[in-house]
Amino acid sequence: MDELISDEELVTRFPGHTLTRDNAAHYRGRLAHRLVINRCGDCGTWRHPPKPVCPACWSWNIVPTEVSGQGSIFMTVFLHQGPPAEGVDYTTPHPVVTVALDEQEGLRFTSTVVGAAGDAIRIAERVELDWIERSGTPLPVFRLASTTAGSSAAGTSTSAAVTEAGR
Numbered sequence: 001m002d003e004l005i006s007d008e009e010l011v012t013r014f015p016g017h018t019l020t021r022d023n024a025a026h027y028r029g030r031l032a033h034r035l036v037i038n039r040c041g042d043c044g045t046w047r048h049p050p051k052p053v054c055p056a057c058w059s060w061n062i063v064p065t066e067v068s069g070q071g072s073i074f075m076t077v078f079l080h081q082g083p084p085a086e087g088v089d090y091t092t093p094h095p096v097v098t099v100a101l102d103e104q105e106g107l108r109f110t111s112t113v114v115g116a117a118g119d120a121i122r123i124a125e126r127v128e129l130d131w132i133e134r135s136g137t138p139l140p141v142f143r144l145a146s147t148t149a150g151s152s153a154a155g156t157s158t159s160a161a162v163t164e165a166g167r
Helices: 007-013 024-031
Strands: 036-040 062-066 071-079 094-101 108-111 126-134 137-144
Touching: 007 024, 024 036, 024 062, 024 137, 071 126, 108 137
Parallel strands: none
Antiparallel strands: 036 062, 071 094, 094 108, 126 137
16 A cells, blocks of 8 residues: 555545544554554654654654564453444454553553454463454454464464454
8 A cells, every 4th residue: 555645545544533743654554554653763762652752852753663563462351332333243342452562661552352262362462463454444453472373474464354344
């Protein structure tokens, strides 16, 4: 996918999301199935959610940088009800996880885990980045690392047509 997509097209591709100068690179990365998080170009500190200034050294030299998508589950919540969302079935609890990414202590990203039973999703379990389509746009999700050991590299779909409904 062309990362030089216009701001107007980016807003059109992600309706309902608040896009800003600080997070536009993250959403452009999503279109290319790359998880992009801001990093300070001076001291190397990662920052998510995106902010215009480094929290460690106060530098304005913020560089959107791809992360590996590997980490450990830091926190998990199972939703039993919620607003209607494409691909979310509340008849079984829907997992929402915050993953501590390997790039830096304290760097976390929140999404869901696909392809695993609820009782297998536990704190400290290793996960890897994967992608699904939801509402016509790429969504970064995680799979338990134990389920991807024999599959393709992290960051690529383990199935040619992974969909939220197929989890």
